[in-house]
Amino acid sequence: MNICVQGLWHLGCVTSAALAHLKHTVTALDYESSTIEKLSGGVLPIFEPGLENLALHGLRSGHLKFSDSPERALKNAEILWITYDTPVDDNDVADTKYVIEQIKRSLPFLPPKAIVLISSQLPVGSVRRLEQIALDGNFDLQFAYSPENLRLGQALEVFLNPDRIVIGCRDDDRVKDILRLLLNSISTNLEWMSIESAEMTKHAINSFLALSITFANEIATICEAVGADALEVSRGMRTEQRIGRKAYLLPGNAFAGGTLARDVNFLSNVAMQNAISSQLISAINFSNDNHKKWIWRKINSMYDDLSGKRVAIWGLTYKADTNTLRRSTIVDFIVYLLEQNVRVNIYDPLVETLPLPLASKVNKFNSPIESLQDVDVLVVSTPYEEYKQIDPKELKKSNPYLKIIDINRVLIDWNAVGFEYHTIGRM
Numbered sequence: 001m002n003i004c005v006q007g008l009w010h011l012g013c014v015t016s017a018a019l020a021h022l023k024h025t026v027t028a029l030d031y032e033s034s035t036i037e038k039l040s041g042g043v044l045p046i047f048e049p050g051l052e053n054l055a056l057h058g059l060r061s062g063h064l065k066f067s068d069s070p071e072r073a074l075k076n077a078e079i080l081w082i083t084y085d086t087p088v089d090d091n092d093v094a095d096t097k098y099v100i101e102q103i104k105r106s107l108p109f110l111p112p113k114a115i116v117l118i119s120s121q122l123p124v125g126s127v128r129r130l131e132q133i134a135l136d137g138n139f140d141l142q143f144a145y146s147p148e149n150l151r152l153g154q155a156l157e158v159f160l161n162p163d164r165i166v167i168g169c170r171d172d173d174r175v176k177d178i179l180r181l182l183l184n185s186i187s188t189n190l191e192w193m194s195i196e197s198a199e200m201t202k203h204a205i206n207s208f209l210a211l212s213i214t215f216a217n218e219i220a221t222i223c224e225a226v227g228a229d230a231l232e233v234s235r236g237m238r239t240e241q242r243i244g245r246k247a248y249l250l251p252g253n254a255f256a257g258g259t260l261a262r263d264v265n266f267l268s269n270v271a272m273q274n275a276i277s278s279q280l281i282s283a284i285n286f287s288n289d290n291h292k293k294w295i296w297r298k299i300n301s302m303y304d305d306l307s308g309k310r311v312a313i314w315g316l317t318y319k320a321d322t323n324t325l326r327r328s329t330i331v332d333f334i335v336y337l338l339e340q341n342v343r344v345n346i347y348d349p350l351v352e353t354l355p356l357p358l359a360s361k362v363n364k365f366n367s368p369i370e371s372l373q374d375v376d377v378l379v380v381s382t383p384y385e386e387y388k389q390i391d392p393k394e395l396k397k398s399n400p401y402l403k404i405i406d407i408n409r410v411l412i413d414w415n416a417v418g419f420e421y422h423t424i425g426r427m
Helices: 010-021 033-040 051-061 070-074 096-109 126-136 155-160 173-183 195-226 230-238 259-273 279-291 294-302 329-339 385-389 392-398 412-417
Strands: 002-006 025-029 064-067 079-082 115-118 142-145 165-169 190-193 310-314 343-347 377-380 403-406 420-422
Touching: 002 010, 002 070, 002 096, 010 025, 010 051, 010 064, 010 155, 025 070, 033 064, 051 064, 051 155, 070 096, 079 096, 079 173, 096 115, 096 126, 115 126, 115 173, 126 142, 126 195, 142 173, 142 195, 165 173, 165 195, 173 190, 190 195, 195 230, 195 259, 195 279, 259 279, 294 329, 294 377, 294 403, 310 329, 329 343, 392 412, 403 412, 412 420
Parallel strands: 002 025, 002 079, 025 064, 079 115, 115 142, 165 190, 310 343, 310 377, 377 403, 403 420
Antiparallel strands: 142 165
C-alpha cells in the first residue's frame, strides 16, 4: 500500500521503518527540512534497538523515503498515518494544538477518499474535530484512530508483534477494508470499535498503568516502614488470578517521560469539563510526583549534610535501551545534588550528550567501574544487565564503605556481600 507517515520522532521513525520492512511503499513526511535531511542520510534522531538498520534497509530497498514536501509525500497516499509524539510541558500538559495544526497543513494535499489514521496521543473528541475541519474545507477524507503502543527500548518488537491492534472508525465498509488490508500485514487480531471508544481506550490503558505503578509504589513505601518486602508482596499479588502475572505492580521508579501522565491529564480534564468527579484519576499524578522524591528522601536520611560527598549515578534515562532524557527524574536529582555541593560521576551506555548546564558540572565516564573511583554512594537508576557482570566482592575490596541506592533492585545480590544497600520497598 502507499502510506504517508507524518511526524518523525520516536513513534514516526518506528512506524515508517516497520511498514517499509513489511513491503509497503512509505513516504515519511515532516515539515522540518533539517529533520528530513538527516533521516534521508540514515541519521535517526533517537536510539531504538534495531531501528537504524531497519531504516537503512528501507532506504536502500526503495520502500522508504523521507520528504518535507506534502505535494510529493501525499500525492498518491491511500493512508496518511499521523505519528507525532505529542509534546508535553513540565506539568505534563500536552500541546495538542501543535499536532492539530500539523495535520491541517496536510489535508489539502491528500487525494479524495484517502484515510487519515491518527495514532498520536490526543484527547478524546480530537478526531471528530478533525472531521469537522475537513468538512469545512471541502476535503473528501475519512478518519480513523488507532492508539499508539510505543514502548521505548522495545518499540520495534511491540509494533511488529502486538497483542492486538485497537482500531476505531465510522461504520464504513470501504474504510474498514482498506484499514484491514494495512493492519493485517502487522496482526490479524484487530479490535474494532467506534472512534471515540478507541480514543478513550488509550486514555484508560495509560491511566490504569499509571494507577498500577503509583499503587505499587505507595504499597512499597508502607512496606519500608513495617518491615515487609514489596517485591514479595508484588509476587503475592500477581499470582492472584484476578490480578495477573503481567500486572504493573513492581516497586521501583515513579513513571516518567510524560506518556502516562499525559493521558491521566486528558481524562481528568474531560471529567472536569463534564462536571464529573474523578478523585481517583486526579490523585494518580499527585501520588507519582510525591514518589519521584523517594531518592531525595533516601539520600538525605543517610547524611546530615551532603556537601562534599561524592555520588556515582548509573543510568540517566527512565528506561533502558533508549537515549531520551525527556522528563528523566534522575536528571532532576543530579541538579539537586549539584546544588548541595555534591561531586557527581555519571555513566550511561547510550547517552552521549548531556543537557546544559549539566555537562560542565558532572564527570562523565565510559565504564561503570571507572565512575566509582573514590565515591561515597552509588545510585543505580536505569536497569542495565551489564551491571550484573561486575564482581561485587572485588568492588568491596577497593571500596569497602560504598553505599548503594538501587532503585529497581538490579544489584540485589550485592546486599549479601556487605554493602550498605537501599532500595524501594524494603527496610
